[in-house]
Amino acid sequence: MDSKPVLFALEGSQTFGEAVAEQLDISLAEHEHRDFGDGEHKARPLERVRGRDVYVLHTLFGDDNASVNDKLLTLLFFIATVRDAGAARVTALLPYLAYARKDRRTKDYDPVTTRYVGQLFEAMGVDCVVALEVHNRAAFDNAFRCRTLHLEAHGLFVDEIRDDIGDRPVVIVSPDAGGTKRADRFRDVWVERTGDQPPTAFLEKRRSEGEVSGEAVVGDMEDRVAIIVDDLVAGGTTLLRAVDACRRKGASEVYGVITHGLFGEGSEKLYDNETMTRLLVTDSVRPRMEPGDTGKVTLVSVAGLFADAVRRLRGE
Known part of the structure; x- marks a missing residue:
């Protein structure tokens, strides 16, 4: 792998990403994000990722510009894209993890959405998920079969x-x-x-x-x-x-x-x-x-x- 990490911050998370990049003494990697009229979107890296250690940062909280589901899908698809492009390792950096509060069944037939989100990340080929202060750490660790890193402030x-x-x-x-x-x-x-x-x-x-x-x-x-x-x-x-x-x-x-x-x-x-x-x-x-x-x-x-x-x- 190249000596320096490749850090992407997706649409809406660039300010936070720039602060992380500054701490690492690197520049944010360039990427393209496009929204289409029918509600679909795509994001792709504009830098070579083959054989490199790639970090993708996105905070998964819905705002006036994008829903939580749009952000989640953008992140998942981008992880899969850089994996397809030959990245040696892909790590998701999540200042805020969506659906972390729905980690257990409180009523009959309730979804366990945290686990489903974990399965989606694994399906896209993520190697590690780093998240800040999830609602239930034990549930977070159990929901992901890949490596996890839990941060506290x-x-x-x-x-x-x-x-x-x-x-x-x-x-x-x-x-x-x-x-x-x-x-x-x-x-x-x-x-x-x-x-x-x-x-x-x-x-x-x-x-x-x-x-x-x-x-x-x-x-x-x-x-x-x-x-x-x-x-x-x-x-x-x-x-x-x-x-x-x-x-x-x-x-x-x-x-x-x-x-x-x-x-x-x-x-x-x-x-x-x-x-x-x-x-x-x-x-x-x-x-x-x-x-x-x-x-x-x-x-x-x-x-x-x-x-x-x-x-x-x-x-x-």
Whole structure:
């Protein structure tokens, strides 16, 4: 294989791709993308890939320019194209993995879409899938029979807020019982970086017909800075419910630490919420709305995580 990796960033993911390429001290590889009037599309590399180590980056979140399904198919077809063109190895870099939340059956005859997506990647000839903070890591690992690499932004978040919080006591909070493993992992990183060993807490949460309920808080947070840890925020209902519950339980301040800021309909209320001290999200998804003037929302770059993953896979 050639000494340098070949990195493509597909339509809509170029800004993130350029940041990764800069970290790797390379240029993004050129490709062509065309949309046709009937809704079909095609993408092809404009550089030689035969015998080379190829990385294809795409964040699989639907926006005003392309649906999640369009992006997924574009990525799958592009992986197959570079494989047909003789690439020695093809790795998919996914800042946001679509359908990762549908990883199990909760009702009779439910689809297990995460597994189906994994099968599609394998069918296209991918050698490795690198994803940032999927909803359920065990389900992600089990869904793919090819090599997988799971990335976490916990260390970046801790570094971003530790000076703000200083030596004040902290509690790490999961907005529901199902996210306690994620909160525990964040706590582990907090301990590694600060030496402090904070307690954890979680909230009761029930969802029925799209409605979220449950107000009980399990854990002590009186006069502590509460750090709510979750993998994504869409409309913000779950996050703000958790913020209010932490305040009622006696938290002195509340931080939100969210990997994927999807910011769907109704999320504008996150920008002017008076009870939340600060909200941190990564740039895994290009935000649909820009942070307001309150300064409460901070975007944390994870391009370095993906550059490090490329180096790791290449044995550098």
